[in-house]
Amino acid sequence: MDPSVKGKRLADFTYLVDRSKIKEMAEALNDPNLIYRDTASAQEAGYKDIIAPPTFGTSINLCGGPGFQELCEGLGADPLRVLHAEQEYEYLQLIHPGDLLHLTIDVADIYSKEGRSGVMQFALLETTISNQKGEKVLVGRSTILETPLS
Numbered sequence: 001m002d003p004s005v006k007g008k009r010l011a012d013f014t015y016l017v018d019r020s021k022i023k024e025m026a027e028a029l030n031d032p033n034l035i036y037r038d039t040a041s042a043q044e045a046g047y048k049d050i051i052a053p054p055t056f057g058t059s060i061n062l063c064g065g066p067g068f069q070e071l072c073e074g075l076g077a078d079p080l081r082v083l084h085a086e087q088e089y090e091y092l093q094l095i096h097p098g099d100l101l102h103l104t105i106d107v108a109d110i111y112s113k114e115g116r117s118g119v120m121q122f123a124l125l126e127t128t129i130s131n132q133k134g135e136k137v138l139v140g141r142s143t144i145l146e147t148p149l150s
Contacts, residue, residue: 001121002076010074011105015064019097052095086143093137118148
């Protein structure tokens with residue numbers, strides 16, 4: 001991994017939230033809660049429409065963000081040695097169908113740790129997602145690990 005990318009922006013893109021993608025994510029999570037699938041059920045629960053389930057941020061990145069190869073190139077990492085080490089989300093607003101989201105992915109940190117088989121490189125990526133009103137709705141933080149050369 002290239003330490004000089006620390007503090008740099010890897011991606012800047014928009015994503016239109018589609019109702020079908022929210023439903024697909026709920027199905028992938030095997031979550032039976034109808035607030036992710038049925039408008040009437042969501043409204044009965046106090047929402048204006050169906051809402052995105054937890055970890056929907058991952059779906060946004062996979063469907064609209066940079067691909068794995070592009071991400072590795074931006075980090076200066078060998079794709080054959082990269083692992084996803086950790087993921088967390090901070091939800092600030094609900095995400096609904098029709099929201100036009102703006103995402104930025106920044107390299108918050110790059111650091112090394114000595115492991116049994118050599119030096120491991122880590123990158124902490126921070127994804128900030130804002131809606132069409134400019135309101136921050138979600139912050140995602142992921143740690144990417146590049147394993148040592150064998």
